[in-house]
Amino acid sequence: MPKVTQSYRNARRRQIMDAAIICFSREGFHRATMQDVVKQSKLSPGAIYNYFKSKEEIIEAIAAERHDRERVVLTLARNEGAVAPVLRQIRDTFFGELRNPKERLRRRVSIQLWAEAQRNPRILRLVRAGVDAPRKLLAAILSDAQRRGEISRKINPDATARFLIAAFHGLVLQFEWDNRVEMKPQVELLEAFLASISSSS
Numbered sequence: 001m002p003k004v005t006q007s008y009r010n011a012r013r014r015q016i017m018d019a020a021i022i023c024f025s026r027e028g029f030h031r032a033t034m035q036d037v038v039k040q041s042k043l044s045p046g047a048i049y050n051y052f053k054s055k056e057e058i059i060e061a062i063a064a065e066r067h068d069r070e071r072v073v074l075t076l077a078r079n080e081g082a083v084a085p086v087l088r089q090i091r092d093t094f095f096g097e098l099r100n101p102k103e104r105l106r107r108r109v110s111i112q113l114w115a116e117a118q119r120n121p122r123i124l125r126l127v128r129a130g131v132d133a134p135r136k137l138l139a140a141i142l143s144d145a146q147r148r149g150e151i152s153r154k155i156n157p158d159a160t161a162r163f164l165i166a167a168f169h170g171l172v173l174q175f176e177w178d179n180r181v182e183m184k185p186q187v188e189l190l191e192a193f194l195a196s197i198s199s200s201s
């Protein structure tokens with residue numbers, strides 16, 4: 001029997017997760033079934049269950065992947081130095097992703113999880129992790145900038161980080177509800193806000 005390589009396993013896992021994202025975004029987390037994922041992925045039920053035992057396990061993997069990607073972006077940005085280009089890099093990365101149709105599907109699933117977190121403690125832990133980790137990294141970036149005298153000492157780094165994340169999440173909702181929302185004015189507004197706190201006062 002031929003040995004299954006790690007690259008093969010990774011490809012199958014990716015295939016299942018991509019299929020699940022489509023199903024969850026189309027039908028909703030509650031209504032979508034594992035059979036829907038089987039059909040969408042074009043794999044056998046046994047193949048699916050070799051990787052994931054439930055919808056919850058799939059959604060946890062999807063969330064973990066996104067959290068890892070966001071952590072890498074913020075960690076690399078923190079090592080860049082001056083805060084103004086760092087914050088613009090973070091802004092462009094996160095806002096730029098919203099133009100990607102696949103990322104829009106992932107964010108649609110995220111919106112469903114935000115609602116599900118109100119009743120499901122397991123999902124709540126996922127959602128909170130998705131806020132807490134980037135919030136701490138972003139707050140650290142702002143604190144570093146304060147120590148270098150690049151932004152105002154009057155701002156609270158943690159509160160500012162939470163505010164910026166909340167603004168991004170709010171725009172995710174706005175884009176989902178209304179496809180007429182334009183990206184450029186939102187980016188310009190964020191630029192004005194970042195300029196307003198870039199002071200050594």
